[in-house]
Amino acid sequence: MKKVIAQFLCFIGVVVFLHTVYSALQHRKYLRLTDQPFERIPNDIVFECIVSLVIFSWGIINTQILTPIKVSTHLAKKSFDSFAYTPNFTVFKNRGQYINSLLNDN
Amino acid sequence: MIEQPIVLDVAIRNWVVIPILLVLFVVSALKMNFTKIMQIQSDRKQDLQKTMEMQTVARTRKLTAYYNRIPQQGFLMRKAYFTNKETGILTYNEPPQEENNPMDALMQASLMNDSSGMTDMLKGNVVHLIPQISMMTWVNHFFSGFVACKLPFFPLTIRFKSFLQRGIELSSLDVSYVSSLSWYFLCWFGSEGINAILLGENIPSMDQQLFQSQVDQGPPNQQVPIHKVYNSERENIDMIRYESLMDNVEERFLNNLTKKTTITDFSKVSSPSSSSSSSSSVQSKNKVPKRR
Amino acid sequence: MTTELIEYQSYHDQLHKSRSFNWVLVRDLLRFLRKSKFRKSLIVSQYGYKLVDQYFSKLDPQEGWDLLEQVIVCCLDCNQIEKAQTLLNRLVAKFTTNSVRVKRLIGMLYECQGLIQEAINVYQTILQEYPSDSMSMKRQISIYKSQGIHNRAIQLLNTYLQIYMCDFEAWLELASIHINLLSYKSALFCYEEIILNAPINYLFYVKYAEISYSLGGADNFILALKYYTHSLELNSPLDYPEQDHPPTNLPSIYGIIMSIYSFCESSHGGVNKLKDSQVNLMEWAQKQLLDITNQYTPDKKDIVSAFIKLTDIPKKSTTPKDVEQQQPTIEK
Numbered sequence: 001m002k003k004v005i006a007q008f009l010c011f012i013g014v015v016v017f018l019h020t021v022y023s024a025l026q027h028r029k030y031l032r033l034t035d036q037p038f039e040r041i042p043n044d045i046v047f048e049c050i051v052s053l054v055i056f057s058w059g060i061i062n063t064q065i066l067t068p069i070k071v072s073t074h075l076a077k078k079s080f081d082s083f084a085y086t087p088n089f090t091v092f093k094n095r096g097q098y099i100n101s102l103l104n105d106n
Numbered sequence: 107m108i109e110q111p112i113v114l115d116v117a118i119r120n121w122v123v124i125p126i127l128l129v130l131f132v133v134s135a136l137k138m139n140f141t142k143i144m145q146i147q148s149d150r151k152q153d154l155q156k157t158m159e160m161q162t163v164a165r166t167r168k169l170t171a172y173y174n175r176i177p178q179q180g181f182l183m184r185k186a187y188f189t190n191k192e193t194g195i196l197t198y199n200e201p202p203q204e205e206n207n208p209m210d211a212l213m214q215a216s217l218m219n220d221s222s223g224m225t226d227m228l229k230g231n232v233v234h235l236i237p238q239i240s241m242m243t244w245v246n247h248f249f250s251g252f253v254a255c256k257l258p259f260f261p262l263t264i265r266f267k268s269f270l271q272r273g274i275e276l277s278s279l280d281v282s283y284v285s286s287l288s289w290y291f292l293c294w295f296g297s298e299g300i301n302a303i304l305l306g307e308n309i310p311s312m313d314q315q316l317f318q319s320q321v322d323q324g325p326p327n328q329q330v331p332i333h334k335v336y337n338s339e340r341e342n343i344d345m346i347r348y349e350s351l352m353d354n355v356e357e358r359f360l361n362n363l364t365k366k367t368t369i370t371d372f373s374k375v376s377s378p379s380s381s382s383s384s385s386s387s388v389q390s391k392n393k394v395p396k397r398r
Numbered sequence: 399m400t401t402e403l404i405e406y407q408s409y410h411d412q413l414h415k416s417r418s419f420n421w422v423l424v425r426d427l428l429r430f431l432r433k434s435k436f437r438k439s440l441i442v443s444q445y446g447y448k449l450v451d452q453y454f455s456k457l458d459p460q461e462g463w464d465l466l467e468q469v470i471v472c473c474l475d476c477n478q479i480e481k482a483q484t485l486l487n488r489l490v491a492k493f494t495t496n497s498v499r500v501k502r503l504i505g506m507l508y509e510c511q512g513l514i515q516e517a518i519n520v521y522q523t524i525l526q527e528y529p530s531d532s533m534s535m536k537r538q539i540s541i542y543k544s545q546g547i548h549n550r551a552i553q554l555l556n557t558y559l560q561i562y563m564c565d566f567e568a569w570l571e572l573a574s575i576h577i578n579l580l581s582y583k584s585a586l587f588c589y590e591e592i593i594l595n596a597p598i599n600y601l602f603y604v605k606y607a608e609i610s611y612s613l614g615g616a617d618n619f620i621l622a623l624k625y626y627t628h629s630l631e632l633n634s635p636l637d638y639p640e641q642d643h644p645p646t647n648l649p650s651i652y653g654i655i656m657s658i659y660s661f662c663e664s665s666h667g668g669v670n671k672l673k674d675s676q677v678n679l680m681e682w683a684q685k686q687l688l689d690i691t692n693q694y695t696p697d698k699k700d701i702v703s704a705f706i707k708l709t710d711i712p713k714k715s716t717t718p719k720d721v722e723q724q725q726p727t728i729e730k
Contacts, residue, residue: 071598076633076646077401078434083601084574085435086567088536090475091544092510097477100440154530154561161563165594168564172597175628176590177621183587352624356675359627360682366636 006062013056020049112283114253122254122286126245130293133237134301141233159332162195166339174351181348189340242290249286257282401643402434413445421453428465439475446472447481463489470503474510482507498524502533514541532562539571548579566595582613603629604649611657616668619661626653627679635690644694651690654683659709669714677714684710 024045031038067074166188173181188194253274270284409427416423424445431438446469454462466485473482486503493500505520518541521534528534535558542551555572562568573588589606596602607625610618627650635645658680662668669677684706691702 072600072632073637075599075601076637077643078601079401079403079436079646080601081437082402082435083599084570085437086571086574087435087471088533088567089540089543089571090471091540092474092477092506093512093544094475096439096475100476100478103440157530158561158563161561161565165563168594172594175593175597180587180590352628354675355624355627355631356673356679359631360675360678362631363634363636363682 003063006059009055009059010063011059013052013054013059016048016052016055020045020052023048112253112256114255118252118254122249123289126249126286126290127293129241130290130297131301131304133241134297137233137237138301144229144233163335163339166343170339170342170346173346174349177352178348178350185343185346189343194340238294242287245287245290252285253279253283254286254289255284257284401646402436404643405430406434406436406438410441413441419445419448421449421456424449425457425465428468432468437475439472442469442472443476443478443481447485450485463492467499467503471506474506477510479507479511482510498528498531502537505534505537509537509541509544514545517541530561532558532565536568543575548575551575564595566592569595577609582609585609586613598632600629600632600647600650603632604647604653607653607657608649611653611660614660614664616661616664619657619664623654623657623661623676623679626650626657630654635686645690648687648690651683651687654679655687655706655709659711662711667715669711672711672714677711680711 024041027042027045028038169181169184169188186194250272251274253271270281270288271279272285272287274283274285409423409430412423413420413427428442428446428449431442446465449457450462450466450469454466457465466489470482470485470489473479473485486500486507489500489503495501495504501520501524505517505524508514508517508520518538521538524531524534535554539551539554539558542548542554552572552575555568555575559565559568559572569588569591573585573592576582576585576588586606586609589602589609593602593606603625607622607629610625611622630647630650633647633650635647635651658672658676661672665671687702687706688699691699
């Protein structure tokens with residue numbers, strides 16, 4: 001799923017959620033005007049809220065590349081040199097110092 | 107109980123609810139920075155003996171967890187190194203005072219030897235307690251005597267009333283209406299998560315710790331005396347019955363492969379050869395002594 | 399998703415292609431090198447020096463000093479002592495010589511210049527003040543290693559490891575010294591310790607198997623085979639269909655082929671001592687090697703098939719009589 005579509009879905013989810021909030025407030029106002037007791041939010045607003053949650057979650061999951069859960073896939077990408085890395089034991093008397101002076105001269 | 111909701115003055119929201127929240131947030135930010143500074147300046151003495159003990163315990167834990175990945179010889183070597191009766195590392199001699207009065211010895215050991223660790227703990231507690239107490243008295247002094255907010259949705263019992271409505275002397279008031287002190291408590295309990303998100307960005311990442319830059323701090327105060335830990339670790343090692351992970355690794359690997367792959371011709375190749383060799387190998391296995 | 403080598407190569411190409419000095423790219427490259435633990439001192443000292451010299455103010459304050467330390471160490475690695483000295487002077491000006499980190503860097507500078515005794519003095523003064531400072535102990539060990547006095551280095555490392563038993567890096571170092579001195583049994587012990595510390599990492603099983611193979615002997619060949627197979631369990635070329643980078647665990651496949659071949663060569667009729675699963679594994683490994691070669695490097699197909707032919711094992715004998723006599727058989 002493309003990133004743009006997923007971001008669009010996120011936006012839609014947020015808009016639908018705001019719509020549920022607005023409609024719940026309108027509902028309460030209506031009940032207050034007609035002197036009815038406020039017991040619970042009507043079913044369709046609840047349903048709309050859940051739908052917005054699902055849309056938003058699906059959009060968020062697809063906007064980013066998730067890292068695989070197996071550690072070994074992450075380790076498989078490392079190179080062999082990096083495993084024998086002992087930075088606190090580096091020895092500075094190595095061949096590099098002579099080769100580097102040659103390279104610098106060139 | 108009152109059915110109609112009470113309408114509270116907007117000024118309460120502006121000058122009570124929000125300021126308490128802000129002050130709590132600022133104080134916890136200051137506390138975090140303060141503890142960081144205190145940690146840098148703490149001079150827990152580095153004790154070689156303590157470090158060695160902790161590292162030993164960590165190593166034995168790793169051994170008990172992953173013993174099945176090393177060959178049996180290696181495991182037995184390490185087991186002997188740790189649990190041998192005379193020379194094993196984990197046979198720590200108990201101090202002689204232990205028989206007289208265990209509580210006494212415990213307290214003595216913990217207080218005398220690790221005084222630096224104790225002061226660190228005390229300092230940490232003090233840093234957390236003093237702002238708590240001062241903020242509570244401040245809230246009580248300035249913001250008492252009125253209803254601050256209404257708790258939604260929670261049907262609390264009447265017994266909470268005296269706690270949540272301290273300072274408000276109305277016996278017929280619904281329990282959902284609470285004083286500002288309880289709002290303070292609510293914020294305090296709930297702010298931990300928010301603080302972690304907002305203020306927790308400057309934890310040094312792994313690559314910054316690569317060069318092991320800071321001077322190693324001394325090991326933290328050990329609550330349990332070390333020989334008890336050693337004894338429990340020794341029992342753990344003794345209980346292990348060795349089984350190698352590598353025993354039937356080839357079969358396991360090939361079985362996993364045939365489940366996973368879409369290469370179908372492999373299974374065609376393996377079945378005729380395995381059937382022919384298995385019939386002969388049944389006889390051969392009886393004759394040839396097993397090498398493994 | 400690419401392997402880190404490929405990622406490094408792309409950074410390298412970008413760096414050489416760009417005409418002007420792109421400090422953001424250099425900073426990202428240095429971060430990547432810290433994370434992926436490659437040792438590319440020439441590049442770091444060349445580009446990093448310029449970054450730290452001229453663009454220091456644009457960096458994060460916390461990151462800047464860490465970067466400075468990284469560049470100093472890489473300059474010392476390339477023996478560019480004047481550059482390292484100038485950067486070190488900046489550090490001394492900011493943190494004064496009372497800081498332990500700065501003292502260590504001064505010690506490293508002495509090491510690089512060859513002033514061994516001064517370096518040892520610096521580390522010993524640090525140890526007097528902070529008796530359990532592990533870094534100074536490690537530097538002392540590497541001084542002896544650089545002088546070629548391996549026995550003393552091993553001795554010091556052993557005493558260090560008696561205190562810091564769980565120091566993963568030190569076990570790696572001890573193993574590499576033992577391998578240099580060809581004492582493979584001790585190296586095996588160190589690698590067992592390393593496996594206990596990092597049991598999920600496929601590479602240490604490969605290295606353990608390689609040392610075991612080098613020791614030789616039928617038992618060690620089988621041990622090597624088992625460890626190669628386990629490392630394939632952790633990182634197989636067939637793991638994920640979506641794996642869009644080349645397989646990284648080819649040494650295990652070669653290792654399986656070589657260890658089974660060597661086992662069969664080392665004893666008469668060795669083929670018959672192999673289990674069926676091991677024979678199947680050998681066939682699988684050969685097929686897998688050919689598949690991977692065809693897919694990724696088809697120009698090397700001839701070499702690989704020649705290798706496979708050379709290391710092929712004879713078929714297992716089917717008549718029990720020959721097996722009893724323990725002789726190589728010809729299949730009827």
